Amino acid sequence: MKQRKQPGYYPGFSTLSQKAYWDAATRREVEARVNAVPEIRFFTDEELALMSAVCDRIVPQDDRLPEWRIPVVNYIDERLFENRISGYRYEDMPADRDSHRLGLRAIDETARQKHGRAYTELDRQQQEEILKSIHDGEELAAHEIWSRMSIDRYWQLLVGDCVSAYYAHPWAWDEIGYGGPAYPRAYMRLEGGLPEPWEVDEQRYEWVAPPDSISDVYEQTGASETSHHGQAGTH
């Protein structure tokens, strides 16, 4: 895959270029997110290697130049270290910290049972197949762990945490053409999908995922429809 500083259809777009027009508190918060990447404090070295390998498949960044990759694991680690939760826990789930630890164990156990090797030693396709089985709600191994924790909810927790870290980052905003912070500088072109003077036009290009990847398709997750209920506040 071609590596870019900024993948996506908005070449040259930079939300951070607007930071002079943000309020001080927001500027501090977003700048810190970019410049002061939190150190790893929650995961053990072993867990870290495993979690990094998992995150690399959940939000793959092979199309980004190495120095422009978003440190997803660090933000998840920070949340777990500070034990910041979303205000609830499903009754069929352990606490978030335990869920993540258990989930990693289940992933590794599955790898060892299926391939006889650690998850981190598998190739991309093998890794993705294991993750896909969780996506599908299919317990290939680690039945003891899945008996203590809903596999579907673990998938939501894992993917939710990964995307919450990735799409909180201004580089991800630039990638998807999202305008980012907007106070006090507001928006004036509300309709018709028009870009603001400082936003840029979309320039689409075709791209394909690595040939050995199986994640560039859309299939419903394994969980039954009713047990999924979205988390984000909308209206």
Add this chain to the structure above:
Amino acid sequence: MRRYRDEEDVDYCLVGVGSAGGVLLQRLAKAGFKVVGLEAGPFWDTERDWVSDEKGSHKLYWNDLRITGGKDPLSLGENNSGKGVGGGSVHWAAFAPRFHPSDFRVYTQDGVGADWPISYEDLKPYYELLEREIPVAGPAYFPWGDPHGYPYGPHPMGGVGNVLVDGCTKLGIRVCAGGPVAILSGSRGNRPHCIYRGFCIQGCKVGAKASTLITHVPEALEYGAEVRELSMAFRISMKDKRRANGVHYYDENGREHFQRAKAVVVCGYAIETPRLLLNSACAGHDSGLANSSGTVGRYLMAQAGNVVLGRFAELIRMYKAPPAHALTEEFYETDPRRGFARGFAIQTVGPLPIAFAKQMMVAKGAWGWGMRRVLMDYNHWATLGVLGEILPWPENRVEVAEEKDQFGIPVAKVSFSLRENDKKLIEFGKKTVMEVMRAAGAEEVVQESRYAHLVGAARMGSDPGTSVVDKYGRTHDVSNLFVCDGSILPTQGSANPGLTIQSLAARTADYLIAQGDKVFDSEERDMTPPPIRRRLAVRDTFAKGVPRVFK
């Protein structure tokens, strides 16, 4: 701000300074009562504490642990629970429609749910007052329910509003553009006009979106009320079996305090209110305070809030403009042909990237490269929301769990399951919104199940055997203990509950003021309707805005 000492016997101690608590606090203080509001969260300084950022706004929500379960469990936290002065009104999207007259007699009309102990006409003057007070922007003529107009002009729409209007117009569905939302379309005092940046749910740093933090609390403080931040109430104290005499709470350092009060009003919303009542169980109230009926915590409701996402060939850029800016209530009322009772509304929503990614995780099962790919198309997607009425069921409830929170207080355990009518309604609502989305020109339409809002769990009613409070919010069991928040709603309609919660709070305030000292020293329940006290409305209420053509 005036400060009261713990041992000082204030007139009213409010637990929770949110949507309802904020209004009640302002009214009682303005009427001359000594009032303290205990708030579990912080007293926000919006310029210092809030950010124009999705992730950084996480602190606005009630993030303490709760357990959620049942067959169709609710998500809590950012979805529906606020913490800090202003409460939920800090992070609501600010849709502010009224309930329909039919909402007040659901049982009589449809044989399901419950009737309210009051009618629409009882609440109407308060709707009109609060619409001016906070104020609500919308069209000069709103055709559904009891048709009426709005005191502030409608807002311009973003891309999502245009999608809703296009789709509805093609299908011949009436739709309302530019409101009703409690967001300023015209400055007011030191609150500026909306700047259309789309961060309503992240707390409006501009001050254009109404929250009691900026609409009512400042005036409450001027009139001598105290707001005690970071004060987590854990038990209501009883003087004897019939009378409360104060509230036990923890300060931010976990130190225990006791605020004496002649009367207590719980304004903690649908989870914390029943949790506090249940945690206040004592001799004579063994199953929880004010729970002789066994209904404390029961009949909890959330609205169906399915999000329907449509991809368009052209760009939408849905992050611009407030997420709330157009809706239709064409499907609000019961239609026997549909095969279920009650109905739903369709509203604009505009998730920011993280929320959108989580929706795509469910709606399309996206992950990996698929997630990256669909997010690169973020600007091509528009989202509409169902807002459907789920009926009140006794098994949908709040209990207390064995687990404790950081203070050692037993946490709430919430159970939620849908019944047949709810499922049919959701299915129909979902399909209808998907049709609207397709009619608007979407080339791909997917959806995610969701709930929106919380109400119920301490419902009001005339019968003390089946409800917790009477029509003024007074608990049937304890004569100087009131509940004033969304938990007293017997049914919820398909309207966002914010305006109704605030209107009920203003009505409870008028009742308390009319009763005067009788609340403190008499057990008599005078059920005479109180006169409406328009003079207690916040400053600038009547000097601003456009004359209402349709009342």
Add this chain to the structure above:
Amino acid sequence: MLVKSVREHIADGRFQRSLSLVAAASSFVSGLEVGYEHYKGSYSNLAMYTPVLLSGALTGAALAGFVSRRAARTAMRWISAVTLADGVIGFGFHIRGIQRKPGGWRIPVVNIVMGPPIFAPLLFGTAAYLGFMASYLRREEDPEEPAESGLQGWRRELNEGRFQKHLCGVAAVWAVFSGFEAWYSHYKSRFRIWAQWTPIVLAPLQFAACLGAIFSERAARGPLPAISALTAIDGGVGFIYHARGIARRSGGKKHWLYNVLYGPPIFAPLLFAACGALGMLASMLRREGQ
């Protein structure tokens, strides 16, 4: 024959009735515009009602001025003056409104585009000024000579139809106000069609032509009417574009009220065209001192 007679009436300053009608029409149109623009701002300040009331009053007074000489010299004159003053005060309010928007003058572009329209009150005042000028003219049925006695200075020149420079000055500021409004509102919609550039190009030309006509009679006879005609035509075409833009919005005619509110401003091109019409009128007048 008719054209000649019209030209003579204009050159003599004998067109009070006609100009009163024009003032009535422009006052009515700007009243509608300010009415809905202020509705978008929810009349959040009671002062926002004043231009609506005044434009109504001025429309009435100017219609009365069409019928009655007396009304033209009293009610129309004074209401025009008050309306002009209201426009100037409104300009102050609008400046303050922009300043008070989050970010204030630190982010001038967004706040000018999204804030209260900065020059709209002055344009409103300028339109009212037409009524004020009309109040000093002679009426169509008056004899050719002489002018009224007792009038001196600019009043006498108005009365005798010798106010070409005066009217050019009015048209010049009109071009600035109207052109600036076109510029930022077309910028807001990103100049999606090339025709949106035409008022931006024409407004400075119109301004220059008016300015030139103040200093040179030759400019007043040649370039001024030509450019003014273009401006008037452009405004007319713009009106059609704006009407089409409104009809094409989501909800179209079903939501016409909302779409007039938030679609392209329907009356703005007409006000731009009026600027052209003023320039053409000015070119037919006699110059001061002649």
